[in-house]
Structure formats: structure tokens, C-alpha cells
Amino acid sequence: MTDPGRQTGLHGKIFRYGISAVGPIASAGSQLLLSLMLLKMLPPDAFGSFSFLFVASVFSWGLWSALFCAPLPILMSQGTAEDREAAPQCILAVSLVASVLALAVLFGLGLLLKVPPLAAFLFAAYGAVALIRWLARAYGYASGHPLRTTASDVTYSVALVAGVGLVMLTGHPSLDLAYAALLLAAALGLLPFGRAYLAKQFLHPRVRDAAGYAAIWRQHSGWSLLGVLTTEATANAHAYIVTGLQGPSAFAPLAASALMIRPIGVATNALSEFERAQMARQIGERRFAAAIGSVRTFRLALIAVWVATAIAIGLLLAFDPRLIFPAHYPLHFLAVGALLWLAVAGMRLIRAPESALLQAAGQFRPLAYASVLSAVVSIATVVLLLVTVGPLWSIGGIFLGEAVFACWTWVQAHRWRQAQGDGAPTLNHPREVVL
Template sequence: MAADQAIIRLSASLGGRYLSRLAGEGPQSVYHFCLNIVLLRTLSPYDYGTFSIIFITAATATLFSDALFAIPATVYIPSRCGCAARVLDVTIGSVALLVCSALSIVASIVIWVWLGILSVSCFGSAFIGLWALRNYTRAVALAQPSRAGGARATLSDLTYVVSGTALLIVVPRVLYLPLTPGLVFGGLSAACALGILPCFLDRGWRIRISFRARIFRRYGVFLPALVWSLAGAGAAILLGQSQAFLVAGIAGPAAFAPIAAGFVLLAPIRVLTGSVLNVLRPELSRRDETRDAASIQKVLIFSVQCALLFVLAYGACLLLAWPLVKSLLFAKQFVGEPMSLIVTMAWLTAMTYTAYQPFRALAQSQSRFRDITLATLAGGITGFTTVLLLLLTFGPAISIGGALVGEATTLFLLWGAYLRSGAPGFVARFGGT
């Protein structure tokens, strides 16, 4: 198709690959943003808080999916070719399907015990497992050496957005159903399932799934290297989501709702970060195979500069439009809440998080998972402790400062690990010692 060829041509350069990913992740971000705004104005604070917690849980599940499946795929598949790449694809894909299915079952039991609502339990858990699985299939598409892999990942995102939008508009109108968390997660689950399909188009080999013992033995070869990656995912959850779970657990879903609404405004920054990581991991892995240090430095500097410029520009636009944004989105729903403070601290947290992602991607591409885990764990413990103290002392809004402290700690430690690994070109360019 002409659209496929246009996306493939766009993916020819590194900047083009970033734009190609944003062509998919941008509409996805807009879709999630608009969905959150509609739910923010439609649902009660309790229902919106419930939706946000399950949605964050699904995002958390993608961290484990990254650690166990996406990272091995993007680091090891690009360095293999032919039969070896296909064998690795079948191995990781089979284990990913099994683990994501088990994750959905466990999540359904936990949500049922927590809420006792069948629709939310079934569809919310399905969304958690399917989003984690789609995250893996997109990563495999991006790991393919051909430029068509990026096109398949972009088409996956666009399919998810179009089908999710259609389902959530058509189904309530046709069946005259009210918009509830259960209905929303049902639509999102179906959209995720449809979004997985484009990742398997024109791959050059047929889809194979196997649960034989040799598959798990073959995957077990990677486990020693992935132990630190998996520990890093747990540390990343402690770092990134502890504030959300502490506020929701101690103060309740309604108290978490304004914080969730504030972070929704910063969703495009997270999308950009995800795009950078998805492109950088396989790109750095390929360049690391050639031992081309100068090329790696160039890619890293370009990525950091692009990411931070985007965050600064986004923050400036948000500041200029803040009176309008506040009156349209928050004036009626969160009366008396310090939304300006919440959004400002959320932006600072997002900027700090974005700054260290290229260094994290480089460490992943070089299998230095220990450095990532220790830095993230230190930031997570620092952030968790600070969030808890601020929450109990000053309340939910100020507790965001704890998340900022945790992210800053991780940035400092990852920067130090990068310098220790040897980065003379980067240090010289930016005036280091």
C-alpha cells in the first residue's frame, strides 16, 4: 500500500525512525488523552480513580513485558539473522504469550477481590494482559532489520487507535449503554487485540507458537542476564508508580483522581520517551556490535537533545494555554484542588524522567542491566520514602515532590554509571572532566 511505502521511506534515517514511531504513538497519545478527558468529565471521581489505577497497572505490566520479552527481542534479535532470528522469535514469543495470559488471570482475581465488579474484573484484566502482549509484538517488529518493521509497529498503533475510538463511540450509542469503566476496558481490550495483528504482516516467516520443554530451556539461557533486567522493572515500578499506589491506598481513588488528571496532561512526554526507547535499543545494539563508539555517542547526543527540546517546548505551550486548560478541564471537577501545583510538579518529574532514558537505553543495549537496576532501585527507595513522608505530612498533591526526588536520584546515578563506562566524546563535548 502507498501508506506502507511512505512509512517505510520515512524510517530510512534515525530522525525518520523517530518520526515514524511518533506517527503511531502520537495518535495513540492523543487518543488516550481525549479518552481520559471524556472520562474525567463523565465518570464520578471514584470511578475515574478506579479507571486510572487499573490503567496505571496495565502500564506497569508493560514494564515487566519490556524486561522479560521486549528488551531481549530488541537487543538480541538485531544481532542475529536468518534461522537464528526466527528461532529466537518463536522462543520469546511463546513465553510472552503464556506469561501475559497468566498475568490476565491473576489480575482478574485481584480486581474482583478489590472491587467485586464482574465487568471491570474481566475486561480490566484482559486489557492488562493484551497491552503487555501488544507492547512485545511492537518491539519485535521494531527489532527487524528491514525498515518495514517500523511500518508494522506504526500500523499497530494506528489500528489500536482507530478500532478503540470506533468501539467506544459505536457500542454505547447502538446498545444505549452508559460509559462505565467496564465498558471502556472492554473496548480497549478489543482494540489491543486488533492492534496486535499488523505486527505479523509480511514478516517473511509464518507465526509459530510452541510450549514444548525445549522452548523454555532455550529461553532459560537468557535468564541470568535478565535477572537484573527483571529486578530493574520492579525497581522502575517502585520509582514510577509508588506515588500513585500510596495515594490510592492511603487516601483512596477519589484523592488520586486530581493527580491522575494532572499527569494525563503530560502523557505526550511519556509517548515521546517510549518512541525514543523503542528506536534507540535496537539501533544502539546494532552499532555496539561494530564497536563504533563515535557513532553511539552521536546517536545518544541527538536523542537527548531532541527529547529535552520537546519537553521544554511542551511545557512552554502548556504554560501559555494554562488558563484555558484549567477552566475547560478542571474547573468543575476538581474545585479547590491545587491543579497548577500538581501539573507543574508533574512536568518537572516528566522532564527528569525523559533526561535519563537515552542513557538507560544504551545500558540496556550493552546488557548492563545491573547499572540500571541499582540506579532505579536507589531512586525508587528514595522516592517511596519521600512520597510517604510528604503524603502523611502535607497531603496527596505535595507528595508528587517525592516522585521528583526519586527520578532525580536515578538520573544522577545513571549519568555517573554512563561516565564510568567510558564516554570521552560526550564528556568533552559538554565540558566534563
């Protein structure tokens, strides 16, 4: 199968982004359809609980990216042939056990939010299977088989849209059916990776495979995990603080307004996942100029998505906002929320290409430092704004945290690029970076 990452020229870039974007756009579109359906059908407190559970699930994807997905392309493109075979099997073994723990955590969280037990279990099971599929997606990219990842996303999307259609046909809001549809879609999304991969994931893992993860943790995942935890605090501090202090009903309008910038997040995540794998190969081959060129192309693509999304939001709010949002969500709240979220999304896309570059180079410690600083700013500002001017303006705290994160990431990426030009220690030694 042709590796899109090795296509050259303008047509190659268009093909590469088309391949990397079509699957995530389809899967995110189906999830957005589910969210919009539940937004219409559920009261604010129930929609707030659903939205918070989804935030927690997406956070778990970030954890998996740190612990398993981000190191994977580095480990599969460097070292001896034996190392390149052993490292993925180690990661698959550890992640399988961790997904069971994630199921228990998500189930407990659902019960704390007073979600009915069956619905809470179905969502928790979905969350665990989604994590297994998330790692499979990263494996598809890292092994040079992006079409399998795309096929998985499309399969997931078709199954979820069918499930949403079934829920709508019933004519009443059923969280059991909605979460069952998510679970079935995630399970079916594993099939395109094929028997060989599924056997590696479910049949071949052995206890001794997991022993090698300690070295992966020390070199890559430890710093990456710190970065994800603090990045989550930067990006979603409002979700945890508002829900914790004022409950799901207070979080519901924020979650509703955030739906409008979902396409930007989809594009950023999809292209980051794809480009990180491509950049890791380019850096492993010491083609630094190519990796830096990927950063520029990545940024232009994200800017185009941001502009298109901003235009679409403006048209929606100007002509027919009730097409999506029920009457109990005030238009003023939605309009101000949309502007604040667009500012946040703009700051995120400024740093996303450099973040992907540093991850591909194994520079997890500088990213961790950046996210720690930004998390402190974000949490403190969100709390201050929440208690002084209310939940809506707490989004401003997220913007300030993202601004700090972007500035620091740019500085670290600039240092790394200078190091390559000067022949200084590079990607395999993150602890040697001078901060």
C-alpha cells in the same frame, strides 16, 4: 522495507523520529481521549479506580520490556544464525504463557478495587492482549520492520477512537463498553504484524522452546526485571501508596493532573523503544560513535517535546482549564500538580537517552543498582510527604527519586563509554562491569 534507522543526515533523523513517533502518539492520543472522556463522566472514586488499573497495565508493559522486549534486539543482532532464530521463538513461547497469568492478576486487582466483574474481566483481557502486542511491537523494531509497528499503533488508535465515539453516543458512562473498546483495539492492533508473526506467536510455540529462557534470564532479564520493579517504585510510588492508604478517590486528582504531561511520557517511551533497537545494532557492529550520537539526538528531541508540552499546559490553565477538568478538581491543585509533574518529566528525560544506551549495550545490572537506590528514596519521601503535607506534594518524592536515578545512570553511562574507548570488556558481559 527500508530500515529508517539506517537513514543518515538531518533528513534521515527527521524521518526516523517521524516513523517511530507517529504510531505511539496516535495510540497514546486515543488513550488520552478515553481518559478525558471518563474523567468527565465518572465520579472521582470510579475515575481513580480506572486510572490505577491503567497504571498497573502500563507497569505490566514495563515488566514485558524487562523480561522480553529489552533482550530481544540484543539476541537478534548477536550470536550465530541459529541462535538468532531460536531466541525469539523462546521469548514468544514464554511470554504467551506469562500473558495468561497477567490476565488473572489484573482481573483480581479489578475486583479488589470493586470494579464490576464484567468490566474487570474486560480490562484484564485487554491487559493480556496489550502485552502480546507490546512484544510484537518490539519484534517489529528488532527485526527491522518499524512500519509494521507503526501500522499496529495506528490500527489500535483508530479502533479505540471509534470505541470512544460509541461510548459517547450512548450518553452515559459505561466501563463495560470502554474496556471492550480497549480489548477490541488491542486485538485489531495485532493484525498488521502479519500471518507469519501471528503463527510464531500463537501456533508454533512448543514447551521445549521455553527451555532456553533460563540463559536469557541469567544474562539479561534478571537484572532488567529488578530494574523495572524498582523503576516502577521510583516512578509510581505515589499511585500505590496514595491508593493503598487513602483510596481511589484520593488518587483521582493526582491522576487527573498527570494527564497534562502524558505527551512527554509518550515521546520518551516511543523513542526509547525505537532508539534501543537502533543502538543495539550500532553497538553490535561496534559503531560506538554512532550510538553515542543517537543519545544526543534523542535528548534534543525530548527537550523539544518537554518545552512544547509546558507551553500547552500553561495556555490550558490560563485560558480554559474546565475544557478538560470538571469543577470538582480544584484549579490550585491542578496548577501545582502540573508544575510538579513537569519537574518530574524533566528529570526523566535527562536520564532516558543514557538508559536506552545502557539497555542496548546489555548493561542491565548497573541500571538495576541505580533504580534500587532511587526506589528507596522515592518510597520513603512519598510516604513522608503524604503523611505530613498530603497527596499533592507526594509527587515531590517521585522527583527526588528520579533525580537520584538520573545521576547514577549518567555515571554508569560515562563509565561504559570510557570502557569502549579503553578497549575494556563491553556489551556482552554485564557482570564484568566494575561498580
